[in-house]
Amino acid sequence: MQITGHAWTYGDDVNTDVIFPGKYTYTLTNINEFAKHALEDLDPDFAKLVKPDDVIVGGKNFGCGSSREQAAVCIKLSGVRVIVAKSFARIFFRNCVNNGVLPVVCPEAVAAIKKGDEISIELDQNIVRTPAGDFVFPPLSPSVAAIIDAGGLIPMLRRKLGTENLPLPEMKFGGGD
Amino acid sequence: MEIMGKTFAEKALARASGQASVSAGQIVDAQPDAILSHDNTAAIFRLFKQLGIERVKNPDRLRIALDHAVPAPTTQHAQNHAEVRNFVAQQGVKNFFEVGRGICHQVLSEEAMVLPGQLILGADSHTTHYGWMGAFGAGIGRSEVAALWATGELWLRVPESIKVVLNGALPPGVTSKDFCLKFIGDVGADGGLYASVEFHGDGISAMSLESRMVIPNMMAEFGAKNAYLPPDQKVYEYLSVPLQRRLEIGDWGSQEARQSLISNLQSHSLFADADATYRATYTYDASTLEPMIAKPHRVDNVSPLSALKGIRIQQAFLGTCTNGRIEDLEAACAVLKGKQIAAGTRMLVIPASSEILKEATRRGYISILLDAGAVIGVPGCGPCMGNHMGVPAVGEVTISTANRNFRGRMGTRDAEIYLASPAVVAASAVAGVIADPREVSGGEEEKRRGIEER
Numbered sequence: 001m002q003i004t005g006h007a008w009t010y011g012d013d014v015n016t017d018v019i020f021p022g023k024y025t026y027t028l029t030n031i032n033e034f035a036k037h038a039l040e041d042l043d044p045d046f047a048k049l050v051k052p053d054d055v056i057v058g059g060k061n062f063g064c065g066s067s068r069e070q071a072a073v074c075i076k077l078s079g080v081r082v083i084v085a086k087s088f089a090r091i092f093f094r095n096c097v098n099n100g101v102l103p104v105v106c107p108e109a110v111a112a113i114k115k116g117d118e119i120s121i122e123l124d125q126n127i128v129r130t131p132a133g134d135f136v137f138p139p140l141s142p143s144v145a146a147i148i149d150a151g152g153l154i155p156m157l158r159r160k161l162g163t164e165n166l167p168l169p170e171m172k173f174g175g176g177d
Numbered sequence: 178m179e180i181m182g183k184t185f186a187e188k189a190l191a192r193a194s195g196q197a198s199v200s201a202g203q204i205v206d207a208q209p210d211a212i213l214s215h216d217n218t219a220a221i222f223r224l225f226k227q228l229g230i231e232r233v234k235n236p237d238r239l240r241i242a243l244d245h246a247v248p249a250p251t252t253q254h255a256q257n258h259a260e261v262r263n264f265v266a267q268q269g270v271k272n273f274f275e276v277g278r279g280i281c282h283q284v285l286s287e288e289a290m291v292l293p294g295q296l297i298l299g300a301d302s303h304t305t306h307y308g309w310m311g312a313f314g315a316g317i318g319r320s321e322v323a324a325l326w327a328t329g330e331l332w333l334r335v336p337e338s339i340k341v342v343l344n345g346a347l348p349p350g351v352t353s354k355d356f357c358l359k360f361i362g363d364v365g366a367d368g369g370l371y372a373s374v375e376f377h378g379d380g381i382s383a384m385s386l387e388s389r390m391v392i393p394n395m396m397a398e399f400g401a402k403n404a405y406l407p408p409d410q411k412v413y414e415y416l417s418v419p420l421q422r423r424l425e426i427g428d429w430g431s432q433e434a435r436q437s438l439i440s441n442l443q444s445h446s447l448f449a450d451a452d453a454t455y456r457a458t459y460t461y462d463a464s465t466l467e468p469m470i471a472k473p474h475r476v477d478n479v480s481p482l483s484a485l486k487g488i489r490i491q492q493a494f495l496g497t498c499t500n501g502r503i504e505d506l507e508a509a510c511a512v513l514k515g516k517q518i519a520a521g522t523r524m525l526v527i528p529a530s531s532e533i534l535k536e537a538t539r540r541g542y543i544s545i546l547l548d549a550g551a552v553i554g555v556p557g558c559g560p561c562m563g564n565h566m567g568v569p570a571v572g573e574v575t576i577s578t579a580n581r582n583f584r585g586r587m588g589t590r591d592a593e594i595y596l597a598s599p600a601v602v603a604a605s606a607v608a609g610v611i612a613d614p615r616e617v618s619g620g621e622e623e624k625r626r627g628i629e630e631r
Contacts, residue, residue: 013366013475017583021590022562026216026246026254041585061367061400065583066562067302069318090371090402091302095318141204143332153320154227157327163229 003081004120005053007113007130008046012059016071016092018042025068031077038074052079055121057113059085063092072096082121084128084137086110097144098153104128109135182450184338185405186373189313189447193296194333201337201454208330211291212238213299214322215281216245219260221300224323233268233326240290240297241265242274242281247557249276250565279530279556282306282394282498287532289419293408293446298322298331303498303580305401308393309386310416311408311446313373316397336373336402337456338449343380345463350615352508353388354500354578354598356380356461357395358469362479364459369399372456375449376406380463386415387504394499395580398476407449413442468613470576471596474584482601485611490595491573493524493606496554497561500578500599501529506537509603510545512614518550519609524602525567527554551606563588576605 018041020034028037039046056075062085063071072095075083083096086107096103104121112132113119120129128135139145150156158164183191183198191198194205214221218241225233233239241261249255258276265273274284282303284290291297293311297304300322307314317331325331343356361368374396381389393404417438424438468482495501495509506528518524526546528534534556537543543553560567561579568588569575575587575594582594595611604614 015583017562017581017586021585021588023564023568023585023588025562026257026564027251029253041590061370064366064400065302065581067300067304067316067318069320072318087367087370089367089400091316091318094321098318098320143204153324154224157228157324161228161230161327166229169223169226 001123002120003053003055003123004118005051005055007055007057007115007117007119008043008050009057009113009115010042010059012086013061013064014042014058015065016063016068017065019063019071020068020074022066022068025070031073034070034074035077035079038078047078050078050080054080055119056080056083057085057110058083059110060087062088063096064089067091067095069095069099072099072101076101084109084113084121097147100148100152102148104137106135106137109137181454182452184373184453184455185311185375185447185449186313186336186338186403187453188449189294189296190333190335192294192447193313199335201335203335204332205335206330207296207333209298209325210238210295211240211285211297212322212325213240213281213285213297213301213304215242215301216257216261217300217319218264219257221319221322221326222260222264224320225326228323228327230327233270234329236268236270237272238329239270239326240272240281240285241270242278242284243276244280244557245562246564247276247555254564277531277555277557279528279532280498280501280558283501283529283533286310286390287419287530289416289423292416293412293442298325302397303394305397305404306390306394306498308396308404309390309406310412311405313403313405314393315403334371336371338373338375338453339369340455340458341374341376342378342458342460343376343463344378344460345380346383347380347463347466350600351466351468352598352600353384353391354395355469356463356466357392358471358476358479358596359466360459360461361395361399361477362469362471364399366398366475366477367400369396369401371400371402374399374401374404376404380461381406382409385504386411387502390502391499398580408442408446413439416442468598468601470601470611471582473582473593473595476580476582476596482597482611482613485595486613488595488611489574490576490605490610491522492567492569492575493518493522493602494560494567494575494577494579495524495599495602496527496529496559497579498529498558499580501527501533503533503536503540505578505599506533506542506546507540508598508600510542512600512603512607512617513549513551514545516549516607518606522606522609524549524551524606525554525559526551527559527566528556530556549607560587562586576602576611578602
């Protein structure tokens with residue numbers, strides 16, 4: 001399977017406050033509003049122009065700071081399914097996995113990708129294809145990959161608990177830092 | 178077969194996952210002793226409901242404190258708190274701390290809701306805090322807390338460990354905050370990514386417990402999974418008081434009961450083996466350290482105070498889980514006693530808990546702060562993450578005792594945050610510019626002498 005989109009490139013240490021500002025953590029409760037504020041204090045153009053399957057490309061320590069899961073959720077709701085970075089902050093990494101967003105650690109690809117490049121992620125082969133060449137990234141451990149395959153931790157647990165056929169309560173976020 | 182020594186993290190996660198031995202890099206299913214959430218409990222409850230089960234597995238393991246926006250500043254925040262209280266009542270959560278009791282990490286420490294050698298996972302990045310007592314504390318996301326409520330376990334990767342040794346004594350006016358800023362500045366904000374950061378050396382053991390608490394708290398800004406300080410007699414004595422109260426062991430004054438608690442805590446503590454393997458080791462000589470400041474908008478963008486004196490500030494904020502304790506208020510009062518906060522500058526003081534507020538009142542600190550012109554806030558997180566109670570205006574500069582200074586952190590994108598120790602924040606409030614407390618404090622005496630000479 002392949003995901004193809006344009007690259008949104010950023011530097012090192014992009015933190016969760018600029019991805020999803022703390023002032024919204026208890027006031028923005030409608031999940032449909034989340035995508036409008038994605039990366040708000042980092043790049044005001046992102047939320048306006050991002051297209052489904054575009055790829056966020058970051059430097060080292062991407063997603064550092066707060067544990068707020070909205071940072072991963074707002075990115076997912078903006079249509080992004082993959083983030084390629086030199087390295088990830090650990091809670092953000094887990095939050096991505098738990099929401100079905102693939103965190104790809106590939107410093108070589110990050111160095112090669114320019115803003116707006118069309119890039120493809122070959123999910124089965126663990127390859128990032130860029131105009132400057134192809135780069136292999138290390139696969140996730142099987143137990144972690146299974147969470148992404150299930151679409152996130154909650155859907156995976158519903159399957160495990162045998163509750164996957166129960167109707168989902170209305171999905172509303174809000175509240176959480 | 179050669180038996181390798183184990184780090185604290187390896188021992189703690191072996192215990193939490195019920196295994197004899199685990200090694201760095203291994204993935205384990207751990208069962209935390211304590212599961213922390215705060216105002217985000219309502220959002221976690223909504224995720225929990227998606228799992229389609231009715232009851233939380235071990236409600237006695239939950240620890241919930243309302244602290245992020247307290248008392249509620251808006252209807253939305255109030256609704257959120259109401260949902261948390263409904264959850265607490267419905268699931269029979271006993272360890273719930275209401276609005277005003279204080280910041281979760283401080284309250285759980287004061288109440289001995291976590292113990293040495295235990296594992297606490299929390300929906301808060303500063304859950305690293307519990308390393309001050311030799312517990313394994315790590316931040317996780319909300320979905321993961323929902324999963325823990327349902328199943329009682331979560332996968333964790335056993336982290337590699339970093340060893341930091343602090344030798345010698347800190348000079349007067351230099352604090353554990355300065356040490357942390359220096360260390361993070363030297364190695365970088367991602368220096369501890371995924372790692373367990375252990376602190377050793379006589380410079381650590383000589384510190385008061387309140388000074389120690391700053392260190393694992395700040396390690397969240399180093400990318401650490403958890404941090405660890407070896408527990409000692411001071412830690413056991415501190416925790417034995419609330420434990421004795423809660424467990425109702427013996428008479429309240431019984432030394433015997435207290436001693437048995439202390440030896441119990443000691444025997445449950447975990448210590449790294451002398452031949453454990455570390456990813457890196459850093460050594461600092463405490464006597465060479467000086468007051469440090471983190472500049473906007475990064476915690477590792479650090480300079481010595483001496484290089485930043487004179488920068489105009491509008492707001493000084495003393496509080497948070499990092500530096501809102503009695504020792505911090507004491508340091509600020511030593512600077513502020515008999516002085517006035519500069520015109521055009523405001524100072525906000527938010528004790529980290531109601532116990533600290535009570536003790537500060539008893540000691541006369543609150544009077545000193547009010548006389549100097551400071552504002553006292555309700556125990557909680559205050560403006561740290563921009564919810565309320567001290568959000569800066571556009572273009573304003575805040576000097577703060579908090580742990581994080583990212584752009585927009587305090588609620589305003591175009592505002593600047595400098596991070597410093599409590600005494601430096603207080604001195605800057607008096608001067609209206611970033612200032613050295615050793616100079617401001619000296620000023621009192623010199624001023625008096627100057628007046629007499631005139």
